[in-house]
Amino acid sequence: MTSTNKAAKTAARKPPAGALKAYVASLTGTSLEYYDFAIYSVASALVFPKIFFPSDDEFVGLLLSFSAFAVGYLARPIGGVVFGRLGDKVGRKxxxxxxxxxxxxxxxxxxALPDYSAIGVAxxxxxxxxxxxxxIGVGGEWGGAVLLSSEFGDPNKRGFWSSAAQIGPPAGNLMANGVLAVLAASLSNEAFLSWGWRVAFLASALLVAFGLLIRLKLEETPVFKAIQAHGDRPKAPIKEVFTKEPKALVSAALSRLCPDVLYALFTVFVAVYATKELGMTTGNVLAAILIGSAFQLFLIPAAGALTDRFNRRWVYGIAAAATAVYIxxxxxxxxxxxxxxxTIGVVIxxxxxxxxxxxxxxxxxxxxxxxLRYAGSSLAYTLAGVIGGAVAPLIFTALYGAASGxxxxxxxxxxxxxxxxxVGMRLGRDPQPEEDVRLLNNSAKESHA
Incomplete structure (x- = not known):
């Protein structure tokens, strides 16, 4: 074992001060933001085709609604570029x-938006x-939320500490589907389509206020402070990612594709298939997604921790291969x-x-x-989303129609x-925790000099 690796192991025994607080802040913030995003996802399948995209052909209305859904993904690279650049230049917080x-x-x-019957095409x-x-907001959120928890945590356990932001989508999805399920069960279909769905959207104001309270109390991450102290902040982080880290960008982006599309299948399109092809109720589908999301709250950090003990790329690749067999x-x-x-199928x-x-x-x-982590991570995450989650519901719907159900x-x-x-896993590199340890140790030595 090299002296650098020994230093990494020694420094990693105890997480830096503020690690748990950063984990909770990352988890809470992304949960609240993905609550917002998730209620739109569900509404795009069940509500918006009827009130914002009315059409004589129900299939056309669904395609139009999913097209609007895709805009959120197409906009993510804008957020990745703008906020990724700022995150590496001015900080994460x-x-x-x-x-x-x-x-x-x-x-x-x-x-609060009036529907088509009130203001027409507007x-x-x-x-x-x-x-x-x-x-745009989600495009800038993910990279920073990941760095918030991982750069406070143990670099040798990055799989676990980084998973805080990853719990956000299922937690947000759980809250969103729970609220929508309660509303759908307690209201008539007419009342739900008229005003009930709006309650879930308006309620996010309280959730965002809570998230702001937590994030405003956070400090900047130790890693960014060290970069700042060294005067090593990049002048043009986006340009550097494309010119100096193209392989890393491609590998990271490709890694996103399968989980992105898989998530769209089980949280968006399954609602369409189960209700239209199998004749199940909206409540049946929402309950299945709720249960599956509840299991994810525990499985996601467990999976992250597992890859701290076993090769991360192998665990990830095996799960991708299992997906191809399972569908x-x-x-x-x-x-x-x-x-x-x-329900069992969605949970698996x-x-x-x-x-x-x-x-x-x-x-x-x-x-x-x-x-270059904020810019690189945000670009990879958002660019992959354009060819993954953005178009997945549209492709599912088109393939479903082409195959006559x-x-x-x-x-x-x-x-x-x-x-x-x-392929993305094959192109990627294994963890290098000594990079963070060396950066932090050098910063500590300089501050005591």
């Missing part, structure tokens, strides 16, 4: 405060613009129209997602040097994304 406000404001305004136009703002089995499981089998699908998504934050961030083309699509993600 205040960028994260701004992204929280941006997403929260957009969500509340969606909840309604879907404004909806798309607000969705754009949501996407045909899932569709065969639910053909009997059993609510129990649907989201568990496979957890074993990729849990270690994903660590894998992506460790592809880049510390001084069949699922084989959808299974083939998932298998292709699994292969691409495995």
């Amino acid at each position: 205040y960028v994260l405060v701004f992204t929280l406000v941006l997403i929260g404001a957009a969500t509340v305004l969606i909840g 309604a879907p136009i404004i909806l798309v613009l607000l969705r754009l703002a949501q996407g 045909p089995l899932f569709f065969l499981m639910i053909q009997g129209k059993s609510v129990l089998m649907l 699908g989201l568990a496979l997602h957890a074993f990729m998504y849990g270690p994903q934050a660590a894998f992506i961030t460790e592809q880049f040097p510390a001084r 069949g699922w084989h083309l959808i299974a083939g699509y998932l298998a292709l994304t699994a292969v691409i993600t495995i």
Whole structure:
């Protein structure tokens, strides 16, 4: 063992002060923001086709609604570029405060937006613009939230510490689907479509206020402070990522594809397939997603921690390969129209997602040097989202229509994304925790000199 690695192990025995607080702040903030994003996802499948995109052809209305859904993903690279650059130049903390406000404001305004019957074509136009703002905010949020927890935590346990931000989507999804499920169960279909769905959007104002209270009390991360003390902040981080770290960018982006598409299948498109093809109720589908998301709350950090003990790329790649095998089995499981089998199927699908998504934050961030982490991670995350989660519901819907309700083309699509993600794993590098330890140790020596 080298002296550098010995120093890394010694320094890593005890997490730096503030690590747990940063973990909670990262988890809480992303949970609140993904609550906002998740209620839009569910509403895009169940509500918006009817009130913002009315059409004589229900299929066309669904495609238009999913197109607006995709705008949020297409806007993410804008947030990745703008906030990624700022995150490496001015720090993590205040960028994260701004992204929280941006997403929260957009969500509340969606909840107050008059529908098509009230203001005509202006309604879907404004909806798309607000969705754009949501996407920009999320594009800048993820990279900073990951760094917030990982740069306070033990660099030898980056899989676990980075997983804080990864718990946000299922936690937010759990809250969103829970609120929508309660509203759908307690209101008539007419009342839910008229005003009930708006309650979930407007309620985010309280959640965002709580998130702001936590984030404003945080300090900047020790790693960024060390970079700042060394005068090593990049002048043009976006340019440097493209010119100096192209392999890292490609590897990190490809790693996103399979989990992104898999998540879209089990949290968005499954609602369409189960209700239209199998005749199940909206409540049945929402309950299945709720249960699957609840399991993810524990599986995601567990998966991240697992990859701190075993090779991260191998664990991630095996989960991707298992996804390709499982999707045909899932569709065969639910053909009997059993609510129990649907629930079990969704739980297993989201568990496979957890074993990729849990270690994903660590894998992506460790592809880049510390001084370029915010920009590199944000670019990889958001660019991959454009070809992954953004178009996945549209592709699912198109394949579903082309196959006249069949699922084989959808299974083939998932298998292709699994292969691409495995290629990303092959291109990537293994963790290098000594980089952070060396940076922090040098900063400590200089401060005591």
